[in-house]
Amino acid sequence: MAQQGRLNIFPTRMALTGMKSxxxxxxxxxxxxxxxxxxxxxxxxxxxxxxVDKKEKMGEQMKEASxxxxxxxxxxxxxxxxxxxxxxxxxLRLTVETDNVAGVLIPNFKPYTDNSSxxxxxGLAKGGQQISKSREVYLKTLMSLVELASLQTAFLTLDEVIxxxxxxxxxxxxxxKPKIERTIAYIITELDEGEREEFFRLKKIQAKxxxxxxxxxxxxxxxxxxxxxxxxxQKGTILDEDEEEEDEILF
Amino acid sequence: MDWLLRLWVLQxxxxxxxxxxxxxxxxxxRGYRSGILKTTDYANLTQCDILDDMKLHLAQTxxxxxxxxxxxxxxxxxAEKCREKLINEFFHLRxxxxxxxxxxxxxxxxxxxIDNIVLLITGTLHERDTSELIEKCHPLGMxxxxxxxxxxxxxxxxxxSVLVDTPLAPYFVNCLSEEDLDEMNIELIxxxxxxxxxxxxxxxxxxxxxxxxxxxxxxxxxxxxxxSITITINSFxxxxxxxxxxxxxxxIGFLYPEGIARLAxxxxxxxxxxxxxxCGAYRNLFQETSFNADKSxxxxxxxxxxxLNKLAFEQQFHYGIYYSYLKxxxxxxxxxxxxxxxxxxxxxxQINQYIPIF
Numbered sequence: 001m002a003q004q005g006r007l008n009i010f011p012t013r014m015a016l017t018g019m020k021s022x023x024x025x026x027x028x029x030x031x032x033x034x035x036x037x038x039x040x041x042x043x044x045x046x047x048x049x050x051x052v053d054k055k056e057k058m059g060e061q062m063k064e065a066s067x068x069x070x071x072x073x074x075x076x077x078x079x080x081x082x083x084x085x086x087x088x089x090x091x092l093r094l095t096v097e098t099d100n101v102a103g104v105l106i107p108n109f110k111p112y113t114d115n116s117s118x119x120x121x122x123g124l125a126k127g128g129q130q131i132s133k134s135r136e137v138y139l140k141t142l143m144s145l146v147e148l149a150s151l152q153t154a155f156l157t158l159d160e161v162i163x164x165x166x167x168x169x170x171x172x173x174x175x176x177k178p179k180i181e182r183t184i185a186y187i188i189t190e191l192d193e194g195e196r197e198e199f200f201r202l203k204k205i206q207a208k209x210x211x212x213x214x215x216x217x218x219x220x221x222x223x224x225x226x227x228x229x230x231x232x233x234q235k236g237t238i239l240d241e242d243e244e245e246e247d248e249i250l251f
Numbered sequence: 252m253d254w255l256l257r258l259w260v261l262q263x264x265x266x267x268x269x270x271x272x273x274x275x276x277x278x279x280x281r282g283y284r285s286g287i288l289k290t291t292d293y294a295n296l297t298q299c300d301i302l303d304d305m306k307l308h309l310a311q312t313x314x315x316x317x318x319x320x321x322x323x324x325x326x327x328x329x330a331e332k333c334r335e336k337l338i339n340e341f342f343h344l345r346x347x348x349x350x351x352x353x354x355x356x357x358x359x360x361x362x363x364x365i366d367n368i369v370l371l372i373t374g375t376l377h378e379r380d381t382s383e384l385i386e387k388c389h390p391l392g393m394x395x396x397x398x399x400x401x402x403x404x405x406x407x408x409x410x411x412s413v414l415v416d417t418p419l420a421p422y423f424v425n426c427l428s429e430e431d432l433d434e435m436n437i438e439l440i441x442x443x444x445x446x447x448x449x450x451x452x453x454x455x456x457x458x459x460x461x462x463x464x465x466x467x468x469x470x471x472x473x474x475x476x477x478x479s480i481t482i483t484i485n486s487f488x489x490x491x492x493x494x495x496x497x498x499x500x501x502x503i504g505f506l507y508p509e510g511i512a513r514l515a516x517x518x519x520x521x522x523x524x525x526x527x528x529x530c531g532a533y534r535n536l537f538q539e540t541s542f543n544a545d546k547s548x549x550x551x552x553x554x555x556x557x558x559l560n561k562l563a564f565e566q567q568f569h570y571g572i573y574y575s576y577l578k579x580x581x582x583x584x585x586x587x588x589x590x591x592x593x594x595x596x597x598x599x600x601q602i603n604q605y606i607p608i609f
Contacts, residue, residue, distance in 0.1 A: 070592035121438035128485030
């Protein structure tokens with residue numbers, strides 16, 4: 001299972017936005033790669049069917065070619081020594097071109113003839129027709145072989161690339177995105193926690209303030225009642241004394 | 252009258268004196284001829300499903316145990332072994348022959364010598380090691396100077412040291428110079444030499460006279476005509492010009508001179524048909540191919556050749572039987588190779604396209 005880790009960053013709001021943008025980027029990359037993988041897989045399957053088809057036909061063609069060689073042997077005898085000795089340089093050659101398929105460079109073999117055969121007069125007096133027929137059949141078979149070779153190299157190359165692409169898709173899907181998501185979750189929880197802490201602190205402070213105010217009020221009230229009581233006492237005594245000093249109290 | 256009688260009696264092939272020198276060999280040759288595979292043998296061979304069955308059937312014919320020591324059977328191997336047997340028989344005949352039969356048999360080998368020499372020239376032109384080529388040469392066409400071949404490294408050396416010592420030197424001298432060997436297409440060289448050889452052989456047979464001249468004359472004329480027709484048809488669409496082509500037609504043959512002149516101008520197969528039309532036998536051959544799609548002209552020629560060769564054995568006291576025997580055995584080897592290829596490649600549908608002989 002994937003690691004249950006997350007990225008190690010400091011949980012701030014800016015980090016959060018950064019992480020969010022990374023997540024969208026990863027999602028986009030994931031869908032693009034998936035599309036590439038699907039396109040390549042479709043092409044891969046197509047090539048597979050073509051290869052199977054061509055291989056079956058190849059068997060038939062080789063049989064036909066061997067048979068035409070047998071009829072040459074019947075009419076003209078064994079011409080292999082003559083043909084081999086007369087061969088100077090290859091007349092059929094290949095060039096390699098690269099095709100671009102969904103970003104993948106696939107090699108493609110193209111045959112071309114270098115110079116016309118100097119052996120076209122072989123079997124002039126005996127078996128010439130069988131020889132030219134055999135030459136045609138073998139040439140056709142050779143062309144099929146070249147096509148088959150192109151298809152097979154394409155097959156192998158595509159196989160490699162598809163594996164790599166699928167690995168990347170899976171990596172993004174099962175490793176990178178969860179990691180980022182966990183990181184985001186962590187940041188969010190950290191931020192939420194921070195908010196809650198803040199909130200709690202505020203509440204506590206408010207409560208304290210309230211208590212303080214209450215206490216102050218209570219103290220003030222007490223003092224006031226004390227003062228009033230004292231005043232009453234004083235007033236009592238003063239009233240007794242002041243029956244003669246009534247005049248002095250009038251203010 | 253007396254001299255007429257003597258002339259008639261003393262000719263090779265004359266009944267009175269033939270068996271003195273050549274009777275034993277004629278008997279031997281006819282013995283070999285009766286060992287040629289018959290239709291029943293071919294019927295057995297075509298029924299085989301694997302090559303080992305064929306080996307079993309061949310063991311009951313004249314071939315005997317010639318494949319006894321071979322473990323892995325292939326059509327090529329079978330062909331090689333059959334050919335080896337034929338060559339042994341031929342050399343046996345040649346070893347016991349006296350003049351003029353010895354010269355006659357030598358003439359037969361010149362054809363194979365031409366093929367060998369062409370192979371060697373090709374090898375030298377491409378600077379290959381000529382000693383390797385000697386193994387690929389046809390055994391019937393070996394000549395003494397072959398041992399010195401590894402010394403020559405270019406065509407000029409080859410010409411001066413080797414070729415002039417062979418019996419084929421006159422053919423080179425008359426029509427091919429040293430420059431031609433370098434420049435001409437190798438097939439043209441081969442066919443030019445063969446034309447000279449055929450004409451020479453024909454004239455030699457005519458000097459032998461009697462039944463030999465008659466029988467061999469027919470056979471060689473047919474061979475000449477067949478080559479002319481085949482060369483014409485195969486040269487359509489190639490770089491071979493009409494003049495060059497005309498130089499390859501042998502000047503013996505039923506088609507000489509009118510048919511040859513018309514063949515030289517022909518540009519497609521219809522004109523060829525028109526050119527040979529006046530010759531009944533060839534007209535029939537062409538008709539056979541137009542009726543039967545599976546049969547090619549080559550097959551028709553092979554069949555006709557087999558017929559002619561069979562006819563040679565109907566007459567006695569002549570040398571044509573040796574030539575015919577060789578040709579019939581070669582056809583038999585071709586048939587065996589065809590059947591073994593069909594069996595090995597599992598193409599039983601076409602297996603009956605061999606040419607039956609007896």
